[in-house]
Amino acid sequence: MYITYHHILKGIVALVFATMLFSCQNGLNEARKFDVDYQAPLTVGEGINLFYTDSGKVRANLRSPKMLDFTNLQFPYREFPDGVEVDFFNEKQEKTNIIADYGIIYNTTNLIDLRGNVKIVTADSTILNAKQLYWDQSNSWIFSDEKYNIQMTNGALNDGEGFDANENFDKFISRSNVGVQYIDESEK
Template sequence: MSVTYHHILKSIVAILLVTMLFSCQNGLSEARKFDGDHPTPQTVGENVNLFYTDSGKVKANLRSPKMLDFTNQQFAYREFPNGVEVDFFNEKQEKTTIVADYGIVYSQTDLIDLRGNVKIVTSDTTVLNAEQLYWDQARSWLFSDKKYNIKMNNGALNDGEGFDANENFDKFISRSNVGVQYLDESKK
């Protein structure tokens, strides 16, 4: 009788060990999958207020409630999930301001993606509002495929969908629009 009891006890212990081994193996596999799907930032900045200077002059001032730095990834980027505001200053220290609900800066391509209530106010009072805006820093070029409206410093208005422009907005190409334009016929 004791041999049977001992044999049953060994069988129960063996079943428990095998069950635990397989459950741990599945848990480890699941944990590894979860870790690989969500990259983590190398740093997180709260209430960020960065200044970029050149030769003692402020060129830009960036403010954001939160910045996530993913420059540790193969395709490096910085994300501003709670909004971003940037002031740019030209050689004459004239200010242009850009505000958006969300921003992401891709380090390798110099491309910035701004989304949600994007607003640009230039030093000459031109105001652009858009749902989304891309800014190619290397080419000093802005573009969007989304709805926008712009009020130029001469009073011209334009509502449309999709545009390309240089940073000064003196070259502005709209893909489809409705608006009021003012032409100076004295400059022929």
């Protein structure tokens, strides 16, 4: 009879061990579900109104209905899926306004991608409209491969596809364009 209890005891131990193994496997599956959510944003902000100041002066004001912060990823970025509006102020506190239907800021490369009804109105009233444009903050350079139109302060108009420009638009290179340009011949 002692052998029977011994076998029963071994069976119970084996059963408890197997149950623990399967329960741990279930816990592992539960833990793996958290990995699936890893692509979720770190934070979600609504009604964003951010100010960037330097030496007590406002340099930029960013407004957006929604911001998704993915800075927890290997290639961090912030996304503005419902549009973004930014005002930039120069040393004289003159304002340049940028509006887009969608925006994304890549932290590692300092590149900003703006899409959908992008409109820039500079401090001197130059107006640029484009489907999409990129702003390289590190090099202070704006560029696009999409169609655009620009209206300069002197009345010159330019419709084209693809351009490169500095932030002030005083260096503007168009890849292909049609437009009306005004040339001041009095300066020689």
